[in-house]
Amino acid sequence: MNWGLYIVALVIAMVLDVSFVQVFAINHVIPSLAMCLLVFVCLYASRDSVLWAALLMGLLLDMTDVHLYMGSRPYHLVGPHVLGCFFAVCLVLPLRAMVFRRNPLAIGVMTVLLSIAVSLVYCFLWQIRSWYPDVLPPWSPEGVGSAFWRLVLCSLYSGLIAMPLGWLLTRTLPAWGFAMGNSRTARRG
Amino acid sequence: MIASVVLSLCLSLAPTSWLVPWTADIGAIISLPLAPLEHAATRARFWLRPSMEQEDLSSLQVEQLIEERDRYRGMLYQQRLKIRELQSQVQELQAAAQFGSSNSSRLLIAGVSGRRASGVTGPLRLNIGSRQGVLPSSVAVHRGDHLVGLISDDVQRLSSLLIPITDPSNGLIEGFLVPPGTADSRSQFMRVQLAPSGGGMLHADLDARLEVPLNTEVRIDDPGLPAGAQGMRIGRVVDVSRRDEQPLRNRLIIQPWFNAHELASVTIKIDAQQDEGGHP
Known part of the structure; x- marks a missing residue:
């Protein structure tokens, strides 16, 4: 896998996620382009590359996710996204053999699954941390249930966005330098 | 790889007081090269989808007049509260001294450059910091006297964090x-x-x-x-x-009146009392 290209794509996806995708917001539900990128890598890269790519993406997501301690002291919690992405790709990797990788619908469905898995770990770890003194979970004052439901909606939206985005990423496939084995791809023509 | 996962698990469960001193600095280092890109992306976002309040404005002059009116109205209420406080104080000279030093402030315009990727809540990153004179606990306003948030305690040299008032x-x-x-x-x-x-x-x-x-x-x-x-x-x-x-x-x-997450820029108001450090 071309790691240089992955890092560039990751930075672009992160920047767009934190600053631009609100343009697509529907009642506070926003898609995640980073999840689409991770699914794309997950479908084509080797197992080890996918796991490292997931850890790197999780780390960057955690380092852009600012939280507040004692009212106004900012900090970053390394873990919820790192473990979430790792868990999600472990879940999705076995499924990639069952889908047509070039099919945009498959990319969309996989994005929904991956994004929900990330959200599950994220909510779980933050729920544990909410029992710590002086720690407010990111969804406060709402409950974890409503936060998870909103993340599920965001996942569905990400899946929708992933279809055209996945199709575009598939056009750039030669540049990524994936070791293409005997993968299942959609029959063309 | 397993070590990375175990380390992440340990960090995710570590006490917050232990994370605060060093993670904010690492986060600031990571966000530093991303800030110009985030700022450009934010501008593109508001160009494509301006917030509702921006659509209502017919001209720059009207906007300036509204801002001026609202600022003076805010000062009016501020002064009323001050007057009530003065009336309740016994020592008139002490109260008068406080009254005299209440009103001057310095204004800075700050662009919103980034926010949490995981949602539409939480702190916002601003593209100005201590180099431009931003001080911790400063007030962020919009259109004169609409309070939208406060600056967090950790102000970086080139960026700062805005905590929305609804946080x-x-x-x-x-x-x-x-x-x-x-x-x-x-x-x-x-x-x-x-x-x-x-x-x-x-x-x-x-x-x-x-x-x-x-x-x-x-x-x-x-x-x-x-x-x-x-x-x-x-x-x-x-x-x-x-x-x-x-x-x-x-x-x-x-x-x-205004959701901080829907604004492209805010005005940072630095009180004279805060500004004793001698910023330009």
Whole structure:
């Protein structure tokens, strides 16, 4: 896998996620382009590359996710996204053999699954941390249930966005330098 | 790889007080090269989808006039609160000294460059920092006297964090109600305690016998907030309903005039008292 290209794509996806995708917001539900990128890598890269790519993406997501301690002291919690992405790709990797990788619908469905898995770990770890003194979970004052439901909606939206985005990423496939084995791809023509 | 996962698990469960000193610095280093890109992306976002309040403006002149009017109105309320405080003090000279030093402040325009990728809540990153004179706990306003948030304690050299006023980390906020059409009356305003209720809204509970019309304005009067925030507008009452758990109390739902997450830029107000460090 071309790691240089992955890092560039990751930075672009992160920047767009934190600053631009609100343009697509529907009642506070926003898609995640980073999840689409991770699914794309997950479908084509080797197992080890996918796991490292997931850890790197999780780390960057955690380092852009600012939280507040004692009212106004900012900090970053390394873990919820790192473990979430790792868990999600472990879940999705076995499924990639069952889908047509070039099919945009498959990319969309996989994005929904991956994004929900990330959200599950994220909510779980933050729920544990909410029992710590002086720690407010990111969804406060709402409950974890409503936060998870909103993340599920965001996942569905990400899946929708992933279809055209996945199709575009598939056009750039030669540049990524994936070791293409005997993968299942959609029959063309 | 397993070591990385185990390390992440340990970090994710580590005490917050241990994470605070070093993770904020690493986060700032990571966000530094991303800031110009985020700023450009934010500008593109507001160019493509401007917020509602920006669409309403017909010209720059009208916008400036509205801002000026709102700023002076905010100062008016600030001064009223100050006057009430002065009246309650016994030593007149001491009160007069405080009154004299209350009003001057320095304004800085800050662009919003980034926010959480995981949602539409939480702190926002601004593209100016201590180099431009931003100080911790400064007040962020929009259109003169609409309070949108506070600057966090950790101000970086080139960036800072804005905590929206509706963020739960601010805790309870004290304010007072100004019913529509009573802006110039000298009647006693009703005091309320505002709490975040999620979705960028606030709520307050009030005695059910007190009648609160819709669109009643809510302004800040909280000794725990900086002097520059006092008397500023925070929102308006959009719903009043009886509480089932406490039938003698009504719950007011307060919608902020401006959601910090919907703004491309804010004005940082630095009080003269804060500014003693001698920033340019």
